[in-house]
Amino acid sequence: MVQGDLTQQEWTVLQDLNAQHKRIFLVLNKQDRYLPEQVKLVLEQLKLRVKGVVAAEDIVAIATSPQPIKVQRHQADGSYQETWETPQPQIQPLLDRMHAVATQEVNQLVLQRAYQQTLALQQEIQTQLNRIRRDRAMPILERYQWIAAGIAFANPLPSLDMVATAAITGKMIQELAEVYCIKLSLDRATEIAGVLVKTLIQMGLVEASSQVLSAVLKGNMVTYVAGGALQGVGAAYFTRMAGLSLMELFEAHWTSDAGWQLDSTVLSRIVQRIFQQHQRIDMVKDLAQQTLRRLRPEGWSTVDPVPAHG
CATH class of the missing domain: 3.40.50 (Rossmann fold)
Structure with missing residues (x-):
């Protein structure tokens, strides 16, 4: 109207x-x-x-x-009276x-209604299927997340750009894609990993994340005892963000693997949103705690390794 x-x-x-x-x-x-x-x-x-x-x-x-x-x-005496009246709608x-x-057009309307119900059912099926696939994909993502953390912790790199590059692997992308019935060669998956890392760096997300990670680990004794703590947490963080972004990208392509192509514009939007959703101090702190617990050698202090926010 x-x-x-x-x-x-x-x-x-x-x-x-x-x-x-x-x-x-x-x-x-x-x-x-x-x-x-x-x-x-x-x-x-x-x-x-x-x-x-x-x-x-x-x-x-x-x-x-x-x-x-x-x-x-008009009145009988020739005068008139003015009034305001509201017309009918x-x-x-x-x-x-x-x-x-x-x-x-009753038949057409019935068919249209049936079509709308079919679309709604299709969306419900897609939602349920993506939920099942996400449940299968998360253990894969977490496995690579902890592997990346361990490697970065044991072999610290000069910058978080390099940490992100090392953490996001084609093998992880290939395994995640397979969960969503998208078949990628290892070479193609590695190429996508390169595009993803380049996107993170160009959008300034690696630099922004390093500031958040440094703030979370600042003043932590573990940071001084183990110089690779920041790299380890960073590797886990970048692996997780990359994996979540790719899972959301794959969820949009749910029918078959035929003709799947990487849309860099869509990927950039998803990456931006995923990082914004996961840069809250409490969320980063929780991931840092999990990572450092896995990296802590026998005999380290059992005190909470990450200072409370504030």
Whole structure:
């Protein structure tokens, strides 16, 4: 329902409804505020604007709450009295069109309803399937997460850029893809790993994450005892973020492995969102605690290795 020419927001809503294969009635309300010639002009403009989205015959003008009008009532003595009266709502054109559609296109409406139910069922199946696949993928991700942490801890690298590069492996990507029925050669998976690392660095996420990780580990005695602590935690963190990003990317391709292609733009958006969701101090601290517990040699202090935030 509109009150004049379409706004951008209204046009977006129409496009969304059309994409869902909904039957759309476009209603011009408050036609009483226009002259008859103006109503005709606005309707013609709307028909041109929504051509291909809304059928011309499904665009009607009504007035649900007409404005009061001044009425003169002449008296027997020749005088007159002015009063304000509110006209009845003018919605008959919409009722007539809806009745015509219900009468003439009932079979099409039934099929459309069945189609909508099929789409909803398909979405539910996809959601359930992705939940099952995620349950299978998480142990794989965590295994590579701890492997990367152990390697980085034992062999510290000069920078976290290099830690991220070493942590995100083609083998992990290949195994995760297989869970989602996407077959990747090791060479292709390694290529994707390179794209992912490049994306992290170009978006400044490695640098931003290093600041968060350093803040979490700052003042920690373990950091001084074991110089590779930051690298170990960083490797676990980057592996986890990369894996979660790829899992979300793979979830969108759930029917088969045919023709799967990496969309770098979509990957960048997902990576940005995943990192934003997992840069809260409490979440990073929890991962750091888990990592350091796994890396702590026998005989290290059992005191909580990460200082409380604040």
